[in-house]
Amino acid sequence: MPMIDMPLSELKQYQGTNPKPADFDAYWERALNEMNALDPQVEITEAAVKIPHVRCYDMYFNGTRGGRVYAKLLMPETIQGQAPAILNFHGYTGSSGDWMYYAGYAQMGFVVAAMDCRGQGGKSSDRTPVDGNTLHGHIIRGLDDKDPDNLYYRQVFLDTALLAKIVAGLDEVDETRIGARGGSQGGALTVACAALSPYIKMAAPVYPFLSDYKRVWEMDMAERAYVELKEYFRRFDPRHEKEDEVFTKLGYIDLQHLANRITAKMLFFSGLMDNVCPPSTQFAIYNKITAEKDMKIYPDFGHEGLPDQEDISAEFFAEIL
Numbered sequence: 001m002p003m004i005d006m007p008l009s010e011l012k013q014y015q016g017t018n019p020k021p022a023d024f025d026a027y028w029e030r031a032l033n034e035m036n037a038l039d040p041q042v043e044i045t046e047a048a049v050k051i052p053h054v055r056c057y058d059m060y061f062n063g064t065r066g067g068r069v070y071a072k073l074l075m076p077e078t079i080q081g082q083a084p085a086i087l088n089f090h091g092y093t094g095s096s097g098d099w100m101y102y103a104g105y106a107q108m109g110f111v112v113a114a115m116d117c118r119g120q121g122g123k124s125s126d127r128t129p130v131d132g133n134t135l136h137g138h139i140i141r142g143l144d145d146k147d148p149d150n151l152y153y154r155q156v157f158l159d160t161a162l163l164a165k166i167v168a169g170l171d172e173v174d175e176t177r178i179g180a181r182g183g184s185q186g187g188a189l190t191v192a193c194a195a196l197s198p199y200i201k202m203a204a205p206v207y208p209f210l211s212d213y214k215r216v217w218e219m220d221m222a223e224r225a226y227v228e229l230k231e232y233f234r235r236f237d238p239r240h241e242k243e244d245e246v247f248t249k250l251g252y253i254d255l256q257h258l259a260n261r262i263t264a265k266m267l268f269f270s271g272l273m274d275n276v277c278p279p280s281t282q283f284a285i286y287n288k289i290t291a292e293k294d295m296k297i298y299p300d301f302g303h304e305g306l307p308d309q310e311d312i313s314a315e316f317f318a319e320i321l
Contacts, residue, residue, distance in 0.1 A: 003272070004272075004274075004275055004278070004279075005272070005278050005279045008297070011272075011279055011283040012287070013287070014280050014283050014284055015287060016212050016215065016256045017212055017218065017284075018213050018214040018250065018256070019251050020251045020254070020257045021148075021248055021249070021252055024251065027252055028196070028258070031064075031154055031157075032161070032196065034158075035063075035064055035158045035161060036165075038062060038064065039062065040061040040063075040162060040166060041062045042060070042166055043060045043061070044057050044058070044059045045057060046058075047072070051100065051103050053076065053077045053106075053107055054074050054075070054076065054077060054103055054107060055075045055077060056072070056073070056074055057073040057075070058070070058072070058073070059071045059072070059073045059113070059166075061163075063158060064128075064154075064155050064158050064159075065127065065128040065129070065150070066128065066129075067118045067124065067125060067126060067127055068118075068127070069115065069118060069125075070115070070116045070124045071113045071115040071116065071163060072096050072099060072102065072112075072113070073111070073113050074099065074102050074103065074111070074112040074114075075106060075111050075172055076107070076109050079111075082173055083110060083172055083173060083174060083177075084109070084173075084174055084317075084320045085111040085113065085167050085177070085178045085179070086112050086113075086178070086180065087113050087114075087115070087160070087164060087178070087179070087181070087193060088102060088112065088113065088180075088181055088182060089114075089115060089117075089180070089182035089185070089186035089188075089190055090115075090117065090120075090122075090182065090185065092138075092185035092209060092225050093120050094120060094121045094185075095120065095121040096114035096115060096116050097114075102114055104314070105314070105317075108314070108321065109321055110321075111167065111170065111172055111173050113163055115159065115160065115163050117159070117185070117189075119138070119152075120138075124159075126152070128141075128142070128152065128155055130145050130152075131146065132144025133232075133235075133236065135231065135235065136227065136228045138152045138153065139152075139210070139228050139229065140228050140229070143232065143249060144236070148249055148252050151253055153210065154252065156189065157189070157258075158196070160180075160189050160192050160196065160197070161196040161197040163193075164193055164197035164200060165197065165199065167199075176201065177201060177320040178199045178200055179200065179201065179202040179203060179204070179264075179317050179320060180193045180194060180200050180202075180203045180204075181203065181205070181206075181313060181317070182206065183205075183207060183269075184207060184208070184209050184225070184276070184277065184303065185209045185210070185225075186205075186206070187205035187206045187207055187208030187269075188205070188208040188209040188210035190208070191203070191205050191255045191259070191285055192210075192255060192258060194262045194263075194266065195259065195261040196258070196261070201264050201320065202264055202265045202267075202316065202319065202320060203264045203266050203267070204269070204316055204317070205266070205269070206268075206269040206306065207270055207274055207282060207303055208255060208268075208277065208282055208285060209225055209276075210253065210254070210255050211254060211255045211277070211284055211285050212254065212256055213226070213229060213250045214247045214250075215278065215281055216229065216278060217229050217230070217247075219278055219280075221275060221276075221278055224276050225277065232246070233246075255285050256281075256284040256288055259285045259286075259288035259289045260290060262289050262291050263291050264291060265291065265292045266293040267293075267294055267296070267312075267313065268282070268293065268296070269295070269296045269306055269312075270282050270283075270286075270295060270296070270298070271298040271299075271300075271303065271304070271306060272298065272301075273300060273301060274303045275303070276302070276303035296309070
């Protein structure tokens with residue numbers, strides 16, 4: 001088959017390239033303690049949009065480092081007892097988008113929460129005080145700050161876990177039946193949420209972003225979603241004198257290193273011609289997951305719509321209806 005990466009046989013064995021910080025586990029335990037100590041000050045109000053058989057709400061909550069996070073909240077018009085829930089995460093620079101995109105799951109019987117990533121294209125606010133440049137992207141936001149706790153994606157990963165905790169605490173939701181889904185950045189946040197939240201029982205990430213940064217750079221694929229890696233070196237470390245330090249610090253927000261925390265049932269989707277989030281970076285996550293898992297592979301597809309992916313995902317989540 002045509003290849004832009006390793007042969008499939010090698011992808012299935014690949015264990016990643018980007019270094020893992022020595023204090024990685026302590027870093028994330030400290031982060032979760034900070035999150036759990038928060039008063040999220042949840043605010044839920046009825047939304048203006050009207051969808052048959054669905055109740056729609058605007059939800060805001062406080063995240064770490066001063067963030068105020070927005071999520072669309074949809075509920076079936078009628079709930080007998082408690083309902084399962086699905087959390088939804090969007091692609092890089094985007095937003096939760098249109099309400100109707102989530103209506104099908106609510107009409108199936110799920111409570112649905114769709115989060116806007118702080119400081120991107122939606123309603124969530126990024127208020128983290130950070131030293132250093134913030135040029136051209138969020139991967140590098142906080143990279144030059146002395147405190148690695150100020151990395152942008154640390155806060156967003158925690159936002160996903162806090163969203164899961166809030167949704168699990170709703171009277172209408174059965175906390176033992178919660179799933180997560182999303183593509184690209186949304187796929188990455190699905191993985192992060194499954195790794196950091198005990199409430200996630202099923203998750204369906206589609207070609208996840210935010211993994212194995214050094215591999216992306218070594219493949220000369222630091223373009224499009226990952227272009228900020230190349231721009232960072234060109235502008236702030238042109239001779240790569242800090243290369244090891246940079247990639248090690250990025251290791252705190254490298255999903256392959258969180259993968260072994262996952263206990264949820266996982267359904268991955270990957271296109272082997274993906275030149276945005278290279279397949280090896282996705283397999284670096286997948287191969288480290290020890291929970292029940294499966295991957296749907298599309299040999300001729302890249303970072304694009306994958307045939308039947310939405311239908312397969314809906315059938316997957318129907319297990320917790």
